[in-house]
Amino acid sequence: MLDIRGLTKRYKKFVALDHFDLHVDRGELFGFVGPNGAGKTTTMKIVAGLLRPDGGSVTVEGHNILKERAYVRECIGYMPDYAGVYDNMKVFEYMEFYAAAYQIQGLQARERYQQLLEMVGLSGKINDYVEDLSRGMKQRLSLARALIHDPRLLILDEPASGLDPQSRYHLKEVLKYLSREGKTIVISSHILSELSEMCTDIGIIDKGKMILRGSLIDIMDQVNQNNPLEITVYDGMEEAARILREHPKVQTVSFNYHKIVVNFSGSHEEEARLLNKLVMNGVLVYEFIRRPGSLENLFMQITEGKEEVMIQRFHQAEEGE
Amino acid sequence: MKPNPVYQMEKMTSSRSVKMAGIIFGMNLLLTAAALMMLYGMIREIQYTGEIPYQSLIRLYETIAGFEFGLVMFIVPALTAGAVSGERERRTLDLLLSTRMSCRDIIVGKLAASFRTILIVTLSGAPVLSLVFIYGGIRELDFIMLFLYYIMTGLFSGSLGLMMSSLFQKTSAATAVTYTTLMILNAGTSAVVYLIYQLSYMQAVNSADYTVIPSAGRWVYLLLLNPAVTFYCFLTGQTGSGREFGFLLARYGTEAAPLMNRWWTEIGAAIQILCTVAFIAVAARKINPLKGQILDRK
Numbered sequence: 001m002l003d004i005r006g007l008t009k010r011y012k013k014f015v016a017l018d019h020f021d022l023h024v025d026r027g028e029l030f031g032f033v034g035p036n037g038a039g040k041t042t043t044m045k046i047v048a049g050l051l052r053p054d055g056g057s058v059t060v061e062g063h064n065i066l067k068e069r070a071y072v073r074e075c076i077g078y079m080p081d082y083a084g085v086y087d088n089m090k091v092f093e094y095m096e097f098y099a100a101a102y103q104i105q106g107l108q109a110r111e112r113y114q115q116l117l118e119m120v121g122l123s124g125k126i127n128d129y130v131e132d133l134s135r136g137m138k139q140r141l142s143l144a145r146a147l148i149h150d151p152r153l154l155i156l157d158e159p160a161s162g163l164d165p166q167s168r169y170h171l172k173e174v175l176k177y178l179s180r181e182g183k184t185i186v187i188s189s190h191i192l193s194e195l196s197e198m199c200t201d202i203g204i205i206d207k208g209k210m211i212l213r214g215s216l217i218d219i220m221d222q223v224n225q226n227n228p229l230e231i232t233v234y235d236g237m238e239e240a241a242r243i244l245r246e247h248p249k250v251q252t253v254s255f256n257y258h259k260i261v262v263n264f265s266g267s268h269e270e271e272a273r274l275l276n277k278l279v280m281n282g283v284l285v286y287e288f289i290r291r292p293g294s295l296e297n298l299f300m301q302i303t304e305g306k307e308e309v310m311i312q313r314f315h316q317a318e319e320g321e
Numbered sequence: 322m323k324p325n326p327v328y329q330m331e332k333m334t335s336s337r338s339v340k341m342a343g344i345i346f347g348m349n350l351l352l353t354a355a356a357l358m359m360l361y362g363m364i365r366e367i368q369y370t371g372e373i374p375y376q377s378l379i380r381l382y383e384t385i386a387g388f389e390f391g392l393v394m395f396i397v398p399a400l401t402a403g404a405v406s407g408e409r410e411r412r413t414l415d416l417l418l419s420t421r422m423s424c425r426d427i428i429v430g431k432l433a434a435s436f437r438t439i440l441i442v443t444l445s446g447a448p449v450l451s452l453v454f455i456y457g458g459i460r461e462l463d464f465i466m467l468f469l470y471y472i473m474t475g476l477f478s479g480s481l482g483l484m485m486s487s488l489f490q491k492t493s494a495a496t497a498v499t500y501t502t503l504m505i506l507n508a509g510t511s512a513v514v515y516l517i518y519q520l521s522y523m524q525a526v527n528s529a530d531y532t533v534i535p536s537a538g539r540w541v542y543l544l545l546l547n548p549a550v551t552f553y554c555f556l557t558g559q560t561g562s563g564r565e566f567g568f569l570l571a572r573y574g575t576e577a578a579p580l581m582n583r584w585w586t587e588i589g590a591a592i593q594i595l596c597t598v599a600f601i602a603v604a605a606r607k608i609n610p611l612k613g614q615i616l617d618r619k
Contacts, residue, residue, distance in 0.1 A: 045610075048419050052611045066611065073421055084413040086330065088337040093330075100326035101420035145416070 136167030327430025551589030
């Protein structure tokens with residue numbers, strides 16, 4: 001659906017994007033995360049045709065965004081992190097205006113915006129002036145605006161910034177619904193937890209480069225893999241120690257009374273087999289757990305300069321599979 | 322043909338704003354005050370002399386027409402200089418540019434909205450200008466031509482404001498540069514030609530054989546860029562003997578080539594129309610995110 005290759009963009013001496021690559025498949029809800037100034041907005045503005053890249057290529061459904069702008073505009077819905085409203089304009093007039101900008105008029109426009117306002121929970125505000133809406137409502141209106149021409153790809157640049165928890169929840173539910181409806185969504189945020197609750201895939205960008213990209217399940221697995229196994233043994237400590245020391249996937253073992261902390265590089269299946277082996281050899285296992293890793297910690301580690309280690313581990317693990 | 326969405330939106334929002342009503346009221350207040358004061362002076366003169374000076378009625382027409390020309394020239398940019406930069410300030414320009422509308426559609430929509438304002442403002446002043454029909458002396462055709470001239474002037478100054486608005490991030494900067502440009506065109510070109518004439522005059526005075534005749538020479542054609550001079554030529558063509566414009570050029574010790582003198586209004590108007598088209602093209606190019614670059618971005 002969206003293919004970005006070798007994208008570069010400079011603002012004078014500042015390199016915003018440095019040979020940036022990204023591929024998003026149809027139907028993905030892709031979370032684009034990175035610290036402020038990482039290059040998220042620049043990427044999104046380039047994809048939306050609002051900024052000229054210095055190099056590289058961007059294609060949407062195989063169409064180059066620089067050469068086939070009309071086609072690309074038809075299939076992209078862009079929502080920035082601000083609502084962008086006009087004074088003296090009512091909600092329905094705002095929607096009618098943007099519908100007309102896509103040459104949707106009359107009854108067709110009316111039906112479309114009524115449906116969208118219903119979806120974002122603003123059907124009761126149809127005759128209100130846009131400037132009188134709360135920030136959360138304006139953001140939801142902005143989402144409805146971005147959907148007025150029924151785009152196949154939605155580019156949402158920090159849509160939840162500055163929203164209260166209730167508005168965030170509402171927005172999240174709407175995005176999940178749109179994803180189920182088959183829309184491809186690229187959503188950015190500098191708050192990872194915000195994306196991890198709804199995205200199918202995430203990418204971490206820092207200093208203009210994509211430093212980690214994968215499905216949320218795979219990434220979480222890899223994050224978890226980096227955490228040690230914690231085994232609490234009721235009886236049979238010596239036997240447990242022998243088994244663990246002999247296991248090829250066990251890297252380090254430490255003992256603390258009844259608790260054993262093991263750095264284990266095996267898969268889920270190997271974890272289960274290890275537990276089975278311990279039990280079959282008469283070790284009374286009271287607890288066997290791999291503490292879930294935190295995506296936030298991974299993000300912090302990566303963006304604080306430990307990325308190479310993390311990516312290396314990630315790739316090693318991928319190759320291992 | 323489908324209506325331009327930007328024009329429709331501007332029409333709707335401006336009709337709800339007090340700005341438009343304020344402009345119409347303010348302009349007609351000034352126009353009426355000027356006209357009534359002149360009419361009062363004329364009536365007083367008639368009371369004293371018992372003569373009806375028809376020439377004064379023509380002066381009334383000239384004064385009101387000139388006053389309205391100045392208002393159109395300087396009010397319209399106030400509306401358009403914020404047209405694009407205002408969209409940037411409201412952060413709605415990117416939203417517009419991400420739609421199916423082309424950059425040209427957006428600029429044309431904005432200009433069409435200001436054109437509508439020009440029409441309303443100039444037509445609202447028509448009753449005041451019609452005072453001249455009390456005694457006659459001006460034909461209906463002259464009246465229509467005058468309004469067409471106003472529209473051309475409004476489009477010229479409006480598109481200049483629109484271009485500056487697309488070149489600058491802030492409305493204040495765009496407005497300041499627009500008015501500076503208008504001042505340069507209306508006063509600066511005259512000043513340059515006058516300065517060149519003065520230099521020539523000094524050379525003539527200092528010359529030993531007194532054979533040098535002071536003249537601004539071909540620099541006088543710089544006045545073709547001056548909308549006020551072209552308007553003067555147009556207006557005196559309607560109300561005077563047709564020689565007034567020649568007298569104006571004679572002040573600079575020169576005269577235009579006969580052909581230029583004859584077609585000065587048409588050539589000046591054509592230059593303004595060409596400039597209008599160029600301003601619109603530049604504005605459309607400058608708001609194109611893949612081509613343009615604004616000047617005052619830090």
